[in-house]
Amino acid sequence: MSLKDVLASKIEAHRPRTQKLLKEHSDAKVGEVTIAQAIGGARGVRCLVTDISYLDPVEGIRFRGKTIPEVMGALPKPPGKDYPYVEGFWYYLLTGDVPTKIEVDEVVAEFKARRPVPQYVIDVLRAMPRDSHPMAMLSAAIIVMRRESKFAEAYEAGYDRMTAWESMYEDSTDILAKLPGIAAYIYRMKYRADTPIEPDMDLDMGGNFAHQMGIDPPYDDVARMYFIIHSDHESGNASAHTTHLVASTLSDAYYALSAGINALAGPLHGRANQEVLGWIQHVFEALGGKVPTEEDLKKFLWETLNSGQVIPGYGHAVLRKTDPRYAAQREYCLKYLPDDDLFKVVSSIYKVAPDILLEQGKAKNPWPNVDAHSGVIQWYYGVKEYDFYTALFGVGRAIGVLANITWDRALGYPIERPKSVTTDMLEEVAGIK
Ligand code: CMX
Numbered sequence: 001m002s003l004k005d006v007l008a009s010k011i012e013a014h015r016p017r018t019q020k021l022l023k024e025h026s027d028a029k030v031g032e033v034t035i036a037q038a039i040g041g042a043r044g045v046r047c048l049v050t051d052i053s054y055l056d057p058v059e060g061i062r063f064r065g066k067t068i069p070e071v072m073g074a075l076p077k078p079p080g081k082d083y084p085y086v087e088g089f090w091y092y093l094l095t096g097d098v099p100t101k102i103e104v105d106e107v108v109a110e111f112k113a114r115r116p117v118p119q120y121v122i123d124v125l126r127a128m129p130r131d132s133h134p135m136a137m138l139s140a141a142i143i144v145m146r147r148e149s150k151f152a153e154a155y156e157a158g159y160d161r162m163t164a165w166e167s168m169y170e171d172s173t174d175i176l177a178k179l180p181g182i183a184a185y186i187y188r189m190k191y192r193a194d195t196p197i198e199p200d201m202d203l204d205m206g207g208n209f210a211h212q213m214g215i216d217p218p219y220d221d222v223a224r225m226y227f228i229i230h231s232d233h234e235s236g237n238a239s240a241h242t243t244h245l246v247a248s249t250l251s252d253a254y255y256a257l258s259a260g261i262n263a264l265a266g267p268l269h270g271r272a273n274q275e276v277l278g279w280i281q282h283v284f285e286a287l288g289g290k291v292p293t294e295e296d297l298k299k300f301l302w303e304t305l306n307s308g309q310v311i312p313g314y315g316h317a318v319l320r321k322t323d324p325r326y327a328a329q330r331e332y333c334l335k336y337l338p339d340d341d342l343f344k345v346v347s348s349i350y351k352v353a354p355d356i357l358l359e360q361g362k363a364k365n366p367w368p369n370v371d372a373h374s375g376v377i378q379w380y381y382g383v384k385e386y387d388f389y390t391a392l393f394g395v396g397r398a399i400g401v402l403a404n405i406t407w408d409r410a411l412g413y414p415i416e417r418p419k420s421v422t423t424d425m426l427e428e429v430a431g432i433k
Pocket of ligand 1: 043237267268269270271272305309310311312313314315316317318362363364365369370371
């Protein structure tokens, strides 16, 4: 059975569960909302549903019930490689089933067939000022491809609630197949003297991305690992939530993902990986190029906090322990680049930053998140242009959010529309008015 057929049967099996909950148990309470949550960014309010991943505050992310090491261990890998096919991970996120090698091969073939990027996308990227941020370029490339949308076409032909997920799936697959090539094009155009590399149709997604970036193995495994660990972090984070929100209006996957990428571009979200490297470079410069000691780092961390800035790569809205996505990257570094200077600096920050954040007493989570480590491996393989790092996050994040909006459509989730209240009303609730 093809991925789409397997997905269709999963959707058929799942729909009655959602319908039963809605019809027979719609009044059961999931939680309550406090004033702190209403003012404070809805932190912890349980009002979204996804089965694709779940974020436990202490354990971290599970994709379809599996931890990151379990996912890496279970999914088929290209011959001789340490990390799984991204295409097989897409299959797994969509269906919850670990695909066989044959099933993965089919998805790899399908992605290859959809890989070519339309020339007008390239033209638009080339027309943008060369100093545009890579995230602005990535977002623009996605939105300009909207004319390809099969969902939009199906909608024009007459919207059918039961089959709408199919064109959402098609759009999602089309976008995912093209996105790594688009990101690599942006990279080579902006930072490698405008020398884009043609795709290699013999390679899988991770392998071809490394090829189009112009970087030798094991960067292909780095790509596979990055795309998988950055893919999904349940539904409430800003990029996933934005994608879901926009898709909930019956917008197509192009509109929705482009918006989600814009949310990811913020310094408190995906751009934190760029900020981390910027911060470390600032420390190096201030020390005249010398590798900072733990004492130097303590001084700079306090300076950052005292100037009212956040320590990028630390803290989290949900997590309360070291992010397993940080741990996965650290494990890679211990294996492949244990003596790298930047890795040592990031490890030293890990030793001192949590205590400093605890002493400052503001952050609820003093531990590192995924972004604290993302730059190290990229830098090591020559991707030193750190404003590109969030674009790498974006390619990975697309996998999770596109799987989510395909399922949103399959289960007929309605337009999202939470209710706001006024400050007067809150004061009444608080009993001070
Ligand atoms: N450095 C300094 N202060 C921090 C901090 C950090 N790393 N993390 C949180 N705080 C502060 C908050 O700014 C807030 O201060 P105020 O009360 O003055 O507003 C206080 O601690 C409480 O915040 P919190 O409840 O612990 O954290 P939030 O849920 O509000 O925010 C996050 C979460 C990630 C935005 C925040 O920890 C942060 O700004 N971290 C640095 C940026 C970063 O790494 N972002 C990437 C997150 C992962 C991702 O999505 O990519």
